[in-house]
Amino acid sequence: MARIAVVAGDGIGPEVVAQARKVIDAVLPGVEATEYDLGAARWHRTGEVLPDSVLAELAGHDAILLGAVGDPTVPPGVLERGLLLKLRFAFDQYVNLRPSRLWPGVAGPLATVKPGEVDLVVVREGTEGLYAGAGGALHRGTPAEVATEESLNTRHGVERVIRDAFARAARRERRKVTLVHKTNVLTHAGSLWARAFEAVAAEHPDVTTEYQHVDAAAMFLVTQPQRYDVVVTDNLFGDILTDIAAAVTGGIGLAASGSINPEGAYPSMFEPVHGSAPDIAGRGVADPVAAVLSAALLLDQLGHADAAARVTAAVGAELAARSAGVPLRTEEVGDRLAALAAS
Amino acid sequence: MARIAVVAGDGIGPEVVAQARKVIDAVLPGVEATEYDLGAARWHRTGEVLPDSVLAELAGHDAILLGAVGDPTVPPGVLERGLLLKLRFAFDQYVNLRPSRLWPGVAGPLATVKPGEVDLVVVREGTEGLYAGAGGALHRGTPAEVATEESLNTRHGVERVIRDAFARAARRERRKVTLVHKTNVLTHAGSLWARAFEAVAAEHPDVTTEYQHVDAAAMFLVTQPQRYDVVVTDNLFGDILTDIAAAVTGGIGLAASGSINPEGAYPSMFEPVHGSAPDIAGRGVADPVAAVLSAALLLDQLGHADAAARVTAAVGAELAARSAGVPLRTEEVGDRLAALAAS
Ligand SMILES: CC(C)[C@H](C(=O)O)[C@@H](O)C(=O)O
Ligand SMILES: CC(C)[C@H](C(=O)O)[C@@H](O)C(=O)O
Numbered sequence: 311m312a313r314i315a316v317v318a319g320d321g322i323g324p325e326v327v328a329q330a331r332k333v334i335d336a337v338l339p340g341v342e343a344t345e346y347d348l349g350a351a352r353w354h355r356t357g358e359v360l361p362d363s364v365l366a367e368l369a370g371h372d373a374i375l376l377g378a379v380g381d382p383t384v385p386p387g388v389l390e391r392g393l394l395l396k397l398r399f400a401f402d403q404y405v406n407l408r409p410s411r412l413w414p415g416v417a418g419p420l421a422t423v424k425p426g427e428v429d430l431v432v433v434r435e436g437t438e439g440l441y442a443g444a445g446g447a448l449h450r451g452t453p454a455e456v457a458t459e460e461s462l463n464t465r466h467g468v469e470r471v472i473r474d475a476f477a478r479a480a481r482r483e484r485r486k487v488t489l490v491h492k493t494n495v496l497t498h499a500g501s502l503w504a505r506a507f508e509a510v511a512a513e514h515p516d517v518t519t520e521y522q523h524v525d526a527a528a529m530f531l532v533t534q535p536q537r538y539d540v541v542v543t544d545n546l547f548g549d550i551l552t553d554i555a556a557a558v559t560g561g562i563g564l565a566a567s568g569s570i571n572p573e574g575a576y577p578s579m580f581e582p583v584h585g586s587a588p589d590i591a592g593r594g595v596a597d598p599v600a601a602v603l604s605a606a607l608l609l610d611q612l613g614h615a616d617a618a619a620r621v622t623a624a625v626g627a628e629l630a631a632r633s634a635g636v637p638l639r640t641e642e643v644g645d646r647l648a649a650l651a652a653s
Numbered sequence: 654m655a656r657i658a659v660v661a662g663d664g665i666g667p668e669v670v671a672q673a674r675k676v677i678d679a680v681l682p683g684v685e686a687t688e689y690d691l692g693a694a695r696w697h698r699t700g701e702v703l704p705d706s707v708l709a710e711l712a713g714h715d716a717i718l719l720g721a722v723g724d725p726t727v728p729p730g731v732l733e734r735g736l737l738l739k740l741r742f743a744f745d746q747y748v749n750l751r752p753s754r755l756w757p758g759v760a761g762p763l764a765t766v767k768p769g770e771v772d773l774v775v776v777r778e779g780t781e782g783l784y785a786g787a788g789g790a791l792h793r794g795t796p797a798e799v800a801t802e803e804s805l806n807t808r809h810g811v812e813r814v815i816r817d818a819f820a821r822a823a824r825r826e827r828r829k830v831t832l833v834h835k836t837n838v839l840t841h842a843g844s845l846w847a848r849a850f851e852a853v854a855a856e857h858p859d860v861t862t863e864y865q866h867v868d869a870a871a872m873f874l875v876t877q878p879q880r881y882d883v884v885v886t887d888n889l890f891g892d893i894l895t896d897i898a899a900a901v902t903g904g905i906g907l908a909a910s911g912s913i914n915p916e917g918a919y920p921s922m923f924e925p926v927h928g929s930a931p932d933i934a935g936r937g938v939a940d941p942v943a944a945v946l947s948a949a950l951l952l953d954q955l956g957h958a959d960a961a962a963r964v965t966a967a968v969g970a971e972l973a974a975r976s977a978g979v980p981l982r983t984e985e986v987g988d989r990l991a992a993l994a995a996s
Contacts, residue, residue, distance in 0.1 A: 386837040395838070419876055421764040440804070445841045455808040457845040461783070465798040492889070494729040495738070498788040502800040525896040532875060532900035533762055546835070550893060553868040557875035 312612050313342045315371040315577070319349040321586025322596035322640075323377025329598035329644025330375060330605040333624070336648035337617040338609065344371070348393060349379035350586070359392035365400060369576060373608050376581035377601065381588050391443065398436050401576035403569035404467060405474045406436035406548060407607065408583070410555035410565065412535075415630040418560050423535060428559055430538035433475040434548025436569055438467040439499075441545040463499045463544070469506045474572055475542035476514045486518040486539035487511070490527040490547055503544065524551070531555055556583055564629075566603035570611060580608040594640045599625055602647050617651075624650035655955050656685045658714040658920070662692040664929025665939035665983075666720025672941035672987025673718060673948040676967070679991035680960040681952065687714070691736060692722035693929070702735035708743060712919060716951050719924035720944065724931050734786070741779050744919035746912035747810060748817045749779035749891060750950065751926070753898035753908065755878075758973035761903050766878060771902055773881035776818040777891025779912055781810040782842075784888040806842045806887070812849045817915055818885035819857045829861040829882035830854070833870040833890055846887065867894070874898055899926055907972075909946035913954060923951040937983045942968055945990050960994075967993035 316331065318324035334341055346364060353359055368374060374397070379389050397403070412418050412428035444460035472489075479487045489507045493500030504521070511519045522530065524547045530537060531554045543551060556565040565583035582600030590596055603625055610618035624647045632638070659674065661667035677684055689707060696702055711717060717740070722732050740746070755761050755771035787803035815832075822830045832850045836843030847864070854862045865873065867890045873880060874897045886894060899908040908926035925943030933939055946968055953961035967990045975981070 386843070387840045390837040391840070417764075419763050419765050421760075422762050441838060445804075445839070447841045447845065449808075450845075451848070453808050455845055457806045457841040459804040459806075459839045459842045461788075461802040461804075463800045463802075465792075465796050492892075494733040495784055495889075495892075496788070496802045497730045497734070498790045498800040499802045500729070502790065502798055505794070525892050528871065528893045529896040529900040529905065532897060533904065546838075549835075549838075549868045550871045553872040554875060554897065557872040561876065562872065 311340045311342060312338070312372045313344070313370075314608070315368050315374045316343050316345045317348050317374060317376045317379070318345065319377040319379040319586060320351055320381050321378055321588045321591040323349070323379065323586055325591070325594065325596050325640050326582060326598040326601035327375060327377035329640060329647065330601040332644045332648045333602050333621055333651055334605050334609065336652040337620050338614055350381040350384045350389060353384060353388065359389060360396055368397070369401070371577045372612055373577050374579040375605060375608060376579055378582065378584065378586035380586050395441060397579055398569050401579070402437060402571050403576070403578060404435060404437045404471050405568075405570040405572055406434035406545070407568040407570055408432045408434060408548070408552040408555070408565065410552070410559045412559045413564070413626060413629040415632055416560040416564065417634065418558055420532070420535070420558055422533070423558070428535045430535065430541060430555060431478065432541045432543065432548055432552045432555060433471060433478065434543060434552060435467065435471045435545045438463055439545035461496070461499055461544075463502050465502060465506060468503055469510065472506050472510045472542055475540050476510050476517055479517050479540040480514060482539060484539040485516060486520070488527070488538055488541045489519070489521045490524050490541055490543040490551065491521075492524050493521075494523060499544070507542075527551060528554055531558060535559070552583070562600070563597050564599050564603070566600050566607055568604065568607040568611060578608070578611050580604040580611075595637065596640050597638060598640050598644050598647075599629070602644070620651045621647070654683045654685060655681070655715045656687070656713075657951070658711050658717045659686050659688045660691050660717060660719040660722070661688065662720040662722040662929060663694055663724050664721055664931045664934040666692070666722065666929055668934070668937065668939050668983050669925060669941040669944035670718060670720035672983060672990065673944040675987045675991045676945050676964055676994055677948050677952065679995040680963055681957055693724040693727045693732060696727060696731065702731060703739055711740070712744070714920045715955055716920050717922040718948065718951060719922055721925065721927065721929040723929050738784060740922055741912050744922070745780060745914050746919070746921060747778060747780045747814050748911075748913040748915055749777035749888070750911040750913055751775045751777060751891070751895040751898070751908065753895070753902045755902045756907070756969060756972040758975055759903040759907065760977065761901055763875070763878070763901055765876070766901070771878045773878065773884060773898060774821065775884045775886065775891055775895045775898060776814060776821065777886060777895060778810065778814045778888045781806055782888035804839070804842055804887075806845050808845060808849060811846055812853065815849050815853045815885055818883050819853050819860055822860050822883040823857060825882060827882040828859060829863070831870070831881055831884045832862070832864045833867050833884055833886040833894065834864075835867050837866060842887070850885075870894060871897055874901060878902070895926070905943070906940050907942050907946070909943050909950055911947065911950040911954060921951070921954050923947040938980065939983050940981060941983050941987050941990075942972070945987070963994045964990070
């Protein structure tokens, strides 16, 4: 039976994760879950972000379910670099998976798009690019200061994530992959991405391909999100594009994500895209849908495609049945989803 | 009298630039314009992108009006690096100015925003960051390939563009500046930007400030574009955010831009954000509004604020009077705008 590590985290993290676990238990009884106390609260209390011993323990699990970490009093970078990115890199989670659907029942901001018309997934590279942590500064704090950030891209790292994107596209109905980069300005990395993309595309004659510059893609995600199926892109572009995709499909409150090591050499990690939302924490009003959808991605990754599909369908039914203006209770949504998914 | 260089360029460039010139002549008779033949057509014919002699001649003008350059048969990077970016860097055009307004009469894609509610300007850094051209590749074309792109940021370069953003905000009604970066991941450059921003903000107690990560800003530009007044950000983030801002205000077909050297040591350059649109070139149906709005930015930069305001008002009147579905003729729009602006 699967062993998962649970990092509920800060703010609304524990509330939404509790619902995700409820749903997992309903569709796959017997999953063994171990809780880990990480995040802003622990850092405030102990000064620790991610002790090596905890990292080693996490490595022994099949997957990690994370709620949300952070609060406004932690300096920028501490938990991002020390916890989230540390896990993505340490566990070689090179596929950062972010599906976006405009669910029936959800009012998106676009006048031009109907529910059900948007169903895309961004496969964002998770272990390279500008997230590598390469950079520095000279003459800091003086008028002569210079600061650099370096984007590192390897054929190894680029090709494997593109391969994953094509494999996903081949299993979808539209079988289309869009590569997004900025080849006209970032010519070195852009050329590497474009050539790797072409090479992998040649192995998938059944998959349609297109290329877009990141600025154009950002625009088309707003004017024509229907056109996308699978989008593959680098770490930073993926960070930006997935928030746009979330925005046009009803907000990051509904968006799920997985940081995946497809080979299973290390645990993959699943988390809602939303943050810890300290303003509404502890009041039982946070929407657990993004955490529950993240649990569905987790189940899928662990080989339980059926259970995952049931959870996703339950979310669809829940969202379709919601009436605007009726306040939601986190627990009740969790109960409903668990019941729907189990049946 | 002002001397401007005109680079009409490719595709619809010449058609829309002709209207922009018509409007300039109507509000400021006597401007001396010299045409320069640059772009895809010249490159195809002669292999030249931007000869040094032409660069030197351009430098002798007060401003440059550019239509659009490029066509799909030119390899990526040739005209971008060799012409557009070359001019931005050679002429130290460190303020890349991109206003976005949702004009009355224009149907934007957002159900949540009413015409007149969005009026923002992005001040994008134009001479540093990932556009510096620093990067390279090793073992190109082999499985061991590594490619890098480096973002270079100096206190000098960052502070001057932030200063420009605050000066603009101080002249606007809402007097608000939003800094957009990714300080939680790009910690070196992010820290430089954040510290320079704080220092300049301290000199402007009358200007409200906020900070957002680029992913959050991309999202809020879709869900709440009304919240922005002046946005200041780095070169690449600005490239992406301005296309989102254009998308939510009716598309890049209406978006103007200026690449500005505020000191006037070199000519500033003004161009519509749209491209050469080869598919509709030569048919007289391209909308010249973005080119005309770029001409307004040019007039403003040359100290003709009144003339600029008249052109902008003419565009407002033109857009408010348009009826959906009535096909437009480039020349007729130009004639109407010239007449409106002159009166
Ligand atoms: C918190 C931050 C480090 C992270 C990222 O930039 O990847 C977040 O924005 C995300 O998208 O998961
Ligand atoms: C053509 C390209 C080099 C340019 C840029 O990236 O700056 C364009 O996208 C723009 O926004 O002006």
